[in-house]
Amino acid sequence: MKALQIVVIGGVAAGASFAARARRLDESAHITVIERGPDVSFANCGLPYHIGGEIPTRDVLAVQTPASLKALLNLNVRTMSEATSIDRSGKRVLVRDLASGQSEWLHYDKLMLAPGAAPVTPSLPGIEDARIFTLRNLVDMDRIAAASESGMRAVVVGGGFIGLEMAEQLYRKGLSVELVQVKPQVLPQLDAKIARMLENELLHNDIGLRLGDQIVRFEGKGEALHCHLATGGVLEADFVVMSIGVRPESGLALDAGLTLGERGHIVVNDFMQTSDLDIYAAGDAVETSERVLGGRSAVPLGGPANRQGRVAADHIFMKERARPYPGSVGTAIVRVFEMAAGITGWCEERLKQAGRNYGTITVNDYQHATYFPGAKPLTLKILWDADTGVLLGAQAAGYEGVDKRLDVLATAITARMKVEELCHLELAYAPPFGSAKDIVNLAGFAATNVIDGLVDTVEDLPTEKNVQIVDVRGRAVSDASPVPGAINIPFPTLRENLDKLDRDRPVVTVCALGKTSYFASRLLAQNGFDVKSLAGGAKVNINPRNSKKM
């Protein structure tokens, strides 16, 4: 058989994974990798951490070089080369050498498009200032690192994953940092109460938070760059990092007449084939099937990119034995100082917008047995299909073990588990690692209690005058941080104090974490009260930020 000619456009996550897998499957194929930048197969998820100095050596991010890829995988890598046109009928790609300016047609039997996604740059007055950066590759990283060496004041625009990592790392490096986010919360992928925990962690670390605001104009004023806010204020910065999102680099695909999705992503089938079956695509530029509720989704993250590249290679060389890409779940996590928060599957806002009938519960616990030193609080929210009980999403925030619970729940979502099945997941328990009843089990218990009608929950403190709010925390805690409008009856004294409550008026029970208030609601319900429990307790509902000057 004649050796296959394979051209790969883009040599980072998806492209590099594709090429590596292709070589494992076929020693004879001619594989050429075209990369517009000077580097291939670098660790793009590590870029913010080198800027902040947490990853001290730059070398570790440059995972491979053209020479090492030649030696290890017999790949022909052309960096500083840009694919500018695809001749689909002729099965060739026009590649321009960015140094010489010369172009050349490369023949392909199979073409892989892994162009990635580019940071969005808004067309604002003053945006051309050289002190305004985006972060995509090692060159960008070096520029921002240099700016942060001399600068003292940074403005980060965008409160998504990269924006939060940048804010944290620049602060860690000693800069004062302002974070501007157009939405009223950071991480719009998460529901507001979970995101608020991260916001509190940012504030606690003296990151300036400008939520629900945006920059409308940049202005160079001598040494300083003035960032004019929509709300009227001005932030003075030595430099600005724009992280407001990415757009798929699908121009080449568009020009070639390949089908794009609504938001401009390259549409692929489950084997990563585009509308031209000899052209594959993978990574941040593509739209794939969505795994939780069907439909389509684009998840610009390293994990899917790498695995999609592998699927494409399998399909080329293993043919019908290849396994399809099963679709993306949308699992993501971010560390912000001591805290981590993340999501898997769908969030509540997204379910609402889709008109889905869902149930949700938020539980609080610790990452391991509380009697073992180092127990730290952890919050977990789960969402399920109200008709079937099937788990649809989960969000977690805390100091340790956030990633573990997200991974368990991502696996459960993938397996289409029902929330009641979370009750009996048999997770690894010894005091340093977990609890006899892990927070994932507790979430299952709580969800099942809701489904069984054993508890009615409210998501927010009631404002109706008629409702009796009963704070069942201990007296000292209640005195120190009172629940607005509540009377305090500590839970151990509740049975003997039922006469303090009016049986004809509804009750909402409140505790610190949402567990004792559930206990209290059971007690009251069986004594004839119309009672609901505040889900998540004071922790996720009584916002310390409200009492802090912003």
Place this chain on the structure above:
Amino acid sequence: MKALQIVVIGGVAAGASFAARARRLDESAHITVIERGPDVSFANCGLPYHIGGEIPTRDVLAVQTPASLKALLNLNVRTMSEATSIDRSGKRVLVRDLASGQSEWLHYDKLMLAPGAAPVTPSLPGIEDARIFTLRNLVDMDRIAAASESGMRAVVVGGGFIGLEMAEQLYRKGLSVELVQVKPQVLPQLDAKIARMLENELLHNDIGLRLGDQIVRFEGKGEALHCHLATGGVLEADFVVMSIGVRPESGLALDAGLTLGERGHIVVNDFMQTSDLDIYAAGDAVETSERVLGGRSAVPLGGPANRQGRVAADHIFMKERARPYPGSVGTAIVRVFEMAAGITGWCEERLKQAGRNYGTITVNDYQHATYFPGAKPLTLKILWDADTGVLLGAQAAGYEGVDKRLDVLATAITARMKVEELCHLELAYAPPFGSAKDIVNLAGFAATNVIDGLVDTVEDLPTEKNVQIVDVRGRAVSDASPVPGAINIPFPTLRENLDKLDRDRPVVTVCALGKTSYFASRLLAQNGFDVKSLAGGAKVNINPRNSKKM
């Protein structure tokens, strides 16, 4: 409706969980908890850690008291009380007050047996010496803690979970510790190569390991207790902790004519009912259905105990709306100094003994991106049904993230996932938490490669003279720790050195972790060689212990 009379025998994990859930479901029930010891609802998994001082305050282990359980749950708790007989036809239990010696019949409508399991004490000469302890409750803990205050030399008998925790904690406290284990490895629940990593960690911390040996006789010699070994040696100790296993406390159930299993456990159905449907049982004393391959199993651990207690309460009060206990998977973990190791599902030895047709692969990686500071090695072994690909078990050992991978795989086993589904689990990735391709994904890739025939693996270095062993690690590593009988051809130079190998003789490729050797096997296979890759690499096959004097 008349209030239900409920008697609970045993007030720790299963009994306490049962009673608490019962109260949530029914405010009116009369619930009496009988506990033989002086404490209820204590944190028994924490006992070793208080002995070693890692949990400094004793109070945190005594989670509840009879008074607190009265206030919180309206339970009548009788400590220092022993149930001595069950009159099933009269539906009453004879309870003896251990202080007064007086007995009293208590009526029950529903009875819960949660007696737990007792440490096994072998009938050896000298076993009655007061310096020989077992560990089950706070009283035992206090005794061992006192002995460890004055003693300098401890012998721990038994290399199971508790034995390892005791050895670690006593060493941490400053004692010299010898661990005697009758089997040739610690943790016989794990396969030998995974257990060996823990053994190396024990040796590295100067725990004396006596594997494949046992004590045949104790002898008090003045201040010292002489422990005579089967192999002829004598260990001198100030005290001994026996942790050779537990036996279910099913005597009361046996006397009452309830059905017991082959190994003496109380047999229950999926709602935790014994052969007398008004008598429930839960916790370490029971045998339930086994979740991975069916059949029966007894898992004496805190997680199952707590959840079984809950199931029983649900069945009493929620009737047909109660959900069954789905059976145990057998997930367990232990921390030994800096290392952790654990298992979920079935191990290889157990599958062999059951005559199952299984596949297995061992992969090595790191808990998170290697370019992020603090990356630590992690080993993962998975086992699957060779006919269906369904995951049957997993074992992991490493320094961080062991619990996370076990939990993901326990969830996958519960969901009856196939190993190929591990490839595309979308786990939470940011550099501090994981890798774009997590070790769980890698295990899926490796297993799929085996299933697809892309790689043939061997579990041990070949001894046949005819086989060419090719060490594809770098020259320096190979020189420093040579693979016996191998020739070294570093992987990047393999393509140009094929003529150094004899195409007519089989090849086994070896690298550090088992990944590059797989790459090399692909390269050689496509060049016409009959080649296998050593699974797990030098790491799990070239034992550093062999070169260390024991």
